[in-house]
Amino acid sequence: MGIGRQQVEHVAKLARLALTEEELNLFEGQLSAILEHAATVTKLDTEGVEPTSHSMPLMNVLRPDVVIPPIGSAAALANAPAEEDGHFRVPRILDDES
Amino acid sequence: MNPTEAPDLVTTIGLEVHVELKTNTKMFCGCPVGFGGEPNSRVCPVCLGHPGTLPTMNEKAVEYTTKIAMALGCDIAPRSVFHRKNYFYPDMPKNYQISQYDLPVGERGSLEVEVDGEFYTVGITRAHLEEDTGKSLHIGGGGRIHDADYSLEDFNRAGTPLVEIVSEPDITSPAVARAYATELRSILEYLGVSDVRMEEGSMRVDANISVAPPGERGKKVEVKNMNSLRSVFRALEYEEKRQREVLRSGGSVTQSTRHWDEKAGRTQELRTKEEAFDYRYFPEPDLVPLEPAVEWLRQLREEQPELPIERAKRYQRDLGLSSYDAGVLRSTKALGDLFEQALAAAKKADAKQVSNWVTNDLMSLLAAVPEGTKNPPLTGSNLAELVDMVAGGDLSKSQAQQVLQKTLETGRRPREIADESGIKQVSDEGALEAAIDAVLAANPDVAERLRSGDNKPFGFLMGEVMKATKGQGNPKVVSGLIRKKIS
Ligand SMILES: [Zn+2]
Numbered sequence: 001m002g003i004g005r006q007q008v009e010h011v012a013k014l015a016r017l018a019l020t021e022e023e024l025n026l027f028e029g030q031l032s033a034i035l036e037h038a039a040t041v042t043k044l045d046t047e048g049v050e051p052t053s054h055s056m057p058l059m060n061v062l063r064p065d066v067v068i069p070p071i072g073s074a075a076a077l078a079n080a081p082a083e084e085d086g087h088f089r090v091p092r093i094l095d096d097e098s
Numbered sequence: 099m100n101p102t103e104a105p106d107l108v109t110t111i112g113l114e115v116h117v118e119l120k121t122n123t124k125m126f127c128g129c130p131v132g133f134g135g136e137p138n139s140r141v142c143p144v145c146l147g148h149p150g151t152l153p154t155m156n157e158k159a160v161e162y163t164t165k166i167a168m169a170l171g172c173d174i175a176p177r178s179v180f181h182r183k184n185y186f187y188p189d190m191p192k193n194y195q196i197s198q199y200d201l202p203v204g205e206r207g208s209l210e211v212e213v214d215g216e217f218y219t220v221g222i223t224r225a226h227l228e229e230d231t232g233k234s235l236h237i238g239g240g241g242r243i244h245d246a247d248y249s250l251e252d253f254n255r256a257g258t259p260l261v262e263i264v265s266e267p268d269i270t271s272p273a274v275a276r277a278y279a280t281e282l283r284s285i286l287e288y289l290g291v292s293d294v295r296m297e298e299g300s301m302r303v304d305a306n307i308s309v310a311p312p313g314e315r316g317k318k319v320e321v322k323n324m325n326s327l328r329s330v331f332r333a334l335e336y337e338e339k340r341q342r343e344v345l346r347s348g349g350s351v352t353q354s355t356r357h358w359d360e361k362a363g364r365t366q367e368l369r370t371k372e373e374a375f376d377y378r379y380f381p382e383p384d385l386v387p388l389e390p391a392v393e394w395l396r397q398l399r400e401e402q403p404e405l406p407i408e409r410a411k412r413y414q415r416d417l418g419l420s421s422y423d424a425g426v427l428r429s430t431k432a433l434g435d436l437f438e439q440a441l442a443a444a445k446k447a448d449a450k451q452v453s454n455w456v457t458n459d460l461m462s463l464l465a466a467v468p469e470g471t472k473n474p475p476l477t478g479s480n481l482a483e484l485v486d487m488v489a490g491g492d493l494s495k496s497q498a499q500q501v502l503q504k505t506l507e508t509g510r511r512p513r514e515i516a517d518e519s520g521i522k523q524v525s526d527e528g529a530l531e532a533a534i535d536a537v538l539a540a541n542p543d544v545a546e547r548l549r550s551g552d553n554k555p556f557g558f559l560m561g562e563v564m565k566a567t568k569g570q571g572n573p574k575v576v577s578g579l580i581r582k583k584i585s
Binding site for chain 2: 014016054056058059060061062063064065066067068070071072073076077084085086087088089090091092093094
């Protein structure tokens with residue numbers, strides 16, 4: 001069970017990754033190997049075993065609804081590549097369209 | 099089938115409602131939640147998505163979401179999990195939104211709504227908890243995202259606890275859709291979990307609407323940007339009509355997203371990409387599951403307020419109020435509470451009398467007070483005192499209206515205000531008789547006409563007596579006395 005070239009390109013596009021031809025080849029092989037391994041694992045009998053999304057037996061980790069003073073807009077914007085009027089300035093959003 | 103006898107078309111609507119919770123802090127960090135303010139003043143490394151930061155769940159937001167799910171009759175998940183919804187849009191600095199996917203807080207509920215005396219049950223698919231996004235401001239190109247030169251981001255709202263409530267496609271008309279949104283807003287207001295202000299965006303309604311012959315599936319059109327309950331109705335009414343016309347003229351509806359233009363009164367198709375969204379949901383590794391304790395759920399159930407529709411039914415059933423009156427009294431929790439407190443404290447007035455004062459006089463006075471019906475500046479015992487004074491004949495209706503206004507302005511007791519300003523109603527026959535005698539003596543011709551059976555000048559006499567008593571005469575007693583004297 002492998003992964004097709006088209007699927008690798010699709011996933012790369014979703015993740016906004018610009019991959020070279022070489023990288024596409026490399027990842028096609030690597031991702032296929034990972035999926036093959038997963039396919040092997042799914043052959044195990046997991047009848048009655050709860051799916052796990054966490055390895056720790058923890059739940060309900062909550063915090064009280066108490067304000068922690070925010071850092072202020074000057075600090076917030078300190079690392080911004082561009083700012084304007086207290087806002088983060090970002091490039092045109094839908095530029096990849098059409 | 100004869101083609102001219104096309105079967106009636108059926109409208110199918112489902113609503114997706116987002117509500118911001120009224121917590122002190124954001125969903126996953128301690129930044130304060132609020133509306134307006136300097137851009138990026140309520141942010142921290144967590145809600146700005148800086149590397150290495152970790153989210154921690156706000157317990158109040160979990161409680162509020164659970165209460166909402168309970169009020170909507172949902173099954174509360176014994177285990178619910180947060181997922182990452184991945185997408186690239188600069189209003190979400192992490193490039194994903196923490197949301198819920200296959201294990202939401204609540205599922206399979208329902209909501210009962212009333213339209214023109216008819217009751218409809220709308221299924222609730224799910225209620226889940228997520229975080230709100232920031233706000234984008236598009237610069238250039240008339241402020242539209244497609245033509246903008248660049249955009250500005252304010253993350254004050256990013257991370258605000260947001261509950262998404264999805265209805266089943268059970269809604270059959272724009273009127274039922276509006277009633278559903280209205281009822282939902284009312285329930286949320288009763289629960290005290292959200293400001294539910296559509297104009298400020300703390301409650302947002304999106305709709306899916308399709309039209310098709312019975313038994314067939316229509317093409318779903320998503321309608322966005324409905325900023326009031328009225329525009330929910332107008333937009334859906336427009337869209338229903340548009341789709342019907344397209345189908346009747348032999349065309350087909352395209353599956354699309356349309357934007358409601360309130361001013362123009364129509365929906366417009368949005369330019370969207372053809373490819374389906376692929377959010378690549380996966381369990382949020384930085385948060386552990388929620389497994390609400392049975393005891394905690396029991397406690398929350400005990401704290402649940404009576405739902406507005408139940409309250410209205412009870413007022414009609416137990417107190418004999420009209421459907422209209424019950425509807426006004428239930429319109430906000432505070433108004434219904436005020437009515438009940440006043441009724442409990444009233445010694446002379448009955449439910450109908452107390453209700454009349456709330457639904458008529460108080461409502462018109464509260465119209466001038468901002469948020470008046472949500473937070474009426476009046477106590478139940480003051481209202482009871484006033485209504486009792488009218489019921490006991492101490493104040494006339496118009497005198498009581500003056501006193502009520504002063505009570506609202508000052509918060510002082512109606513009896514104190516009336517005593518101090520000398521507002522009272524004179525019911526003492528001796529005192530009134532003198533005034534009536536004087537008026538009759540001054541108008542012998544009028545008295546004569548009355549005696550001869552001409553009832554027309556009666557109102558004139560009443561007016562003269564009321565003038566003579568400076569408006570304090572009890573009209574009932576005065577008219578009784580006049581009749582006695584001329585008979
Ligand atoms: Zn924060």
